[in-house]
Amino acid sequence: MAKSIDVSDLDIFYGSFKAVEDVTIPLAARSVTAFIGPSGCGKSTFLRSLNRMHEVIPGARVEGKIVIDGRDLYDADVDPVEVRRQIGMVFQRPNPFPTMSIYENVLAGKKLNGKRMDKATADGVVERSLTGANLWNEVKDRLKKPGASLSGGQQQRLCIARAIAVEPEVLLMDEPCSALDPISTSAIEDLIHELKESYTIVIVTHNMQQAARVSETTAFFNLAGTGQPGRLIEYGPTTKIFSNPDNPATEAYISGRFG
Amino acid sequence: MSTHLWTPPQRQGADELDESWYARSLPRFATGYFLLGAVVVAALLHLILGVGVVLAILAAWVLFVVALSITSRFVEGGRKSRDRLATSLVCSAFLIALVPLATLLYEVVSKGASVLSAQFFTYSMRNVIGEGGGIYHALMGTLIVTALTALMSIPIGILTAIYLVEYGNGRLAMAITFLVDVMTGIPSIVAGLFAFALFAIFFGTGVRMGFAGSVALSLLMIPLVVRSCEEMLKLVPNELREAAYALGVPKWRTILKVVVPTAMAGIVTGITIATARIIGETAPLLIICGATDSTNLNPFSGRMMTLPVFIFDQYRNPGIPPQFYVDRAWGAALVLTMIVMVLNLAARLVSYYFSPKTKA
Numbered sequence: 001m002a003k004s005i006d007v008s009d010l011d012i013f014y015g016s017f018k019a020v021e022d023v024t025i026p027l028a029a030r031s032v033t034a035f036i037g038p039s040g041c042g043k044s045t046f047l048r049s050l051n052r053m054h055e056v057i058p059g060a061r062v063e064g065k066i067v068i069d070g071r072d073l074y075d076a077d078v079d080p081v082e083v084r085r086q087i088g089m090v091f092q093r094p095n096p097f098p099t100m101s102i103y104e105n106v107l108a109g110k111k112l113n114g115k116r117m118d119k120a121t122a123d124g125v126v127e128r129s130l131t132g133a134n135l136w137n138e139v140k141d142r143l144k145k146p147g148a149s150l151s152g153g154q155q156q157r158l159c160i161a162r163a164i165a166v167e168p169e170v171l172l173m174d175e176p177c178s179a180l181d182p183i184s185t186s187a188i189e190d191l192i193h194e195l196k197e198s199y200t201i202v203i204v205t206h207n208m209q210q211a212a213r214v215s216e217t218t219a220f221f222n223l224a225g226t227g228q229p230g231r232l233i234e235y236g237p238t239t240k241i242f243s244n245p246d247n248p249a250t251e252a253y254i255s256g257r258f259g
Numbered sequence: 260m261s262t263h264l265w266t267p268p269q270r271q272g273a274d275e276l277d278e279s280w281y282a283r284s285l286p287r288f289a290t291g292y293f294l295l296g297a298v299v300v301a302a303l304l305h306l307i308l309g310v311g312v313v314l315a316i317l318a319a320w321v322l323f324v325v326a327l328s329i330t331s332r333f334v335e336g337g338r339k340s341r342d343r344l345a346t347s348l349v350c351s352a353f354l355i356a357l358v359p360l361a362t363l364l365y366e367v368v369s370k371g372a373s374v375l376s377a378q379f380f381t382y383s384m385r386n387v388i389g390e391g392g393g394i395y396h397a398l399m400g401t402l403i404v405t406a407l408t409a410l411m412s413i414p415i416g417i418l419t420a421i422y423l424v425e426y427g428n429g430r431l432a433m434a435i436t437f438l439v440d441v442m443t444g445i446p447s448i449v450a451g452l453f454a455f456a457l458f459a460i461f462f463g464t465g466v467r468m469g470f471a472g473s474v475a476l477s478l479l480m481i482p483l484v485v486r487s488c489e490e491m492l493k494l495v496p497n498e499l500r501e502a503a504y505a506l507g508v509p510k511w512r513t514i515l516k517v518v519v520p521t522a523m524a525g526i527v528t529g530i531t532i533a534t535a536r537i538i539g540e541t542a543p544l545l546i547i548c549g550a551t552d553s554t555n556l557n558p559f560s561g562r563m564m565t566l567p568v569f570i571f572d573q574y575r576n577p578g579i580p581p582q583f584y585v586d587r588a589w590g591a592a593l594v595l596t597m598i599v600m601v602l603n604l605a606a607r608l609v610s611y612y613f614s615p616k617t618k619a
Binding site for chain 2: 083085108
């Protein structure tokens with residue numbers, strides 16, 4: 001199921017502004033890759049370009065190659081909607097659909113696409129996804145309640161359940177814990193550990209301990225100054241990046257000397 | 260090494276600081292007492308000195324505001340005094356705004372209620388001179404014309420709003436927004452003349468029909484619907500759209516199944532209020548629907564009476580004695596007001612039941 005992604009020479013633009021420059025990085029399957037770096041260095045922008053969510057913003061475009069499964073995501077004949085079906089995303093702020101119940105939120109990816117399924121299949125998908133997101137025991141008795149009635153941490157796990165219900169190849173997480181308390185954060189980190197058995201996970205985080213805890217590979221992004229494009233400074237095994245990075249800027253950042 | 264606890268230096272005037280936390284204030288019902296006093300003064304002015312009611316109330320009001328803020332100034336200090344002054348002015352403005360509404364409702368109910376009867380709702384004015392008759396023809400006309408108007412305006416308005424919020428960027432969207440703003444300001448009589456001119460091309464200059472009336476009203480209703488729906492769609496957080504896109508949902512399905520349902524309560528409320536707003540339009544209907552005493556349920560042929568035109572007509576062309584005609588006008592006015600009120604209440608209910616629930 002999980003697939004690896006190869007990014008080469010990627011430039012990302014907002015209109016005429018180049019936000020991210022010259023990124024080349026392989027993202028391994030069945031492992032967690034963490035992006036760290038100061039605010040505004042293009043981590044989230046790069047993440048959003050991985051499932052073609054970047055181009056939703058007017059004027060935004062991408063140059064370069066993102067190859068998954070031997071195909072370039074940005075080929076002219078690739079449908080961005082199909083790409084997003086295979087590469088799921090979890091956002092910084094939990095965003096369950098307010099008009100839907102917990103049950104409907106989990107099935108949103110299928111129901112919104114007009115797929116019909118019988119009750120038993122739907123129940124199975126809901127239970128499997130909520131169990132996968134470590135939420136089943138907390139909500140199994142109130143599946144018909146609105147998704148917005150859950151706490152912030154539960155909502156975020158509901159959003160993860162919603163993302164894995166469509167069985168994507170890759171799961172992108174854009175600071176999934178930044179709006180959550182330590183207990184919910186720990187729950188989601190445990191979940192990431194379980195999910196990497198079957199998914200390729202890419203996570204953006206501002207929390208370096210979190211990157212060290214959850215990821216196999218860490219990539220450090222930085223920008224030379226305001227108005228300059230962000231760049232990938234270095235990437236490597238998380239243990240190496242946090243103990244003996246090649247680049248002095250990486251060391252300065254992880255040791256807390258700036259950023 | 261001797262240890263000793265650090266003691267904060269005694270601060271000068273520390274007691275005064277604590278004192279200053281407690282401020283003197285007027286008794287709890289001070290505003291009520293002052294109001295009572297002002298009412299008594301107004302009554303005395305009116306009854307003993309023979310001052311006119313309006314002048315007496317005005318004098319008492321000035322006395323109330325001035326006395327309350329001055330007393331408060333000396334007892335409670337400047338900030339509380341200014342607060343009391345501002346509060347009294349704001350509440351006074353609210354009461355003044357309420358006066359026309361309250362008197363209008365009183366007037367309509369007191370003059371119209373006695374006319375309402377089964378006959379009033381089931382009879383037209385055909386062959387009625389003097390007493391009797393009813394508004395059946397006008398009521399049906401209003402319902403038919405308004406329903407047709409809504410049928411035309413709601414889809415066009417909602418789709419325009421969706422275009423503006425979800426798709427439109429650049430010159431076309433700006434032009435549409437500008438034109439909608441201009442349309443909002445069109446005098447209703449001009450809309451009537453436009454419909455008349457338009458239908459005169461096809462049916463000759465003497466044309467009168469209900470459908471033409473709804474075309475005229477649509478010109479007035481569409482911009483209202485566009486505006487309210489646009490505002491509601493803009494309120495839908497972008498995160499929800501992105502959440503749907505990230506699940507691989509195409510844009511049109513995202514709009515249809517996420518954006519519009521989330522904004523549904525506001526959209527329906529906006530539409531209901533727009534309907535209530537145009538249901539009382541008189542001028543365009545006077546031109547293009549005409550006036551008649553008979554029931555006409557076919558909107559595509561012939562004159563069609565509507566409630567606003569009925570009211571105008573009863574007042575404009577009373578028979579002798581005029582009392583019955585004036586009564587019927589008030590009765591029709593009451594019915595029209597009730598329809599508007601019911602629509603507004605419906606809007607409230609709809610927004611309550613449709614709005615996304617957050618409580619478990």
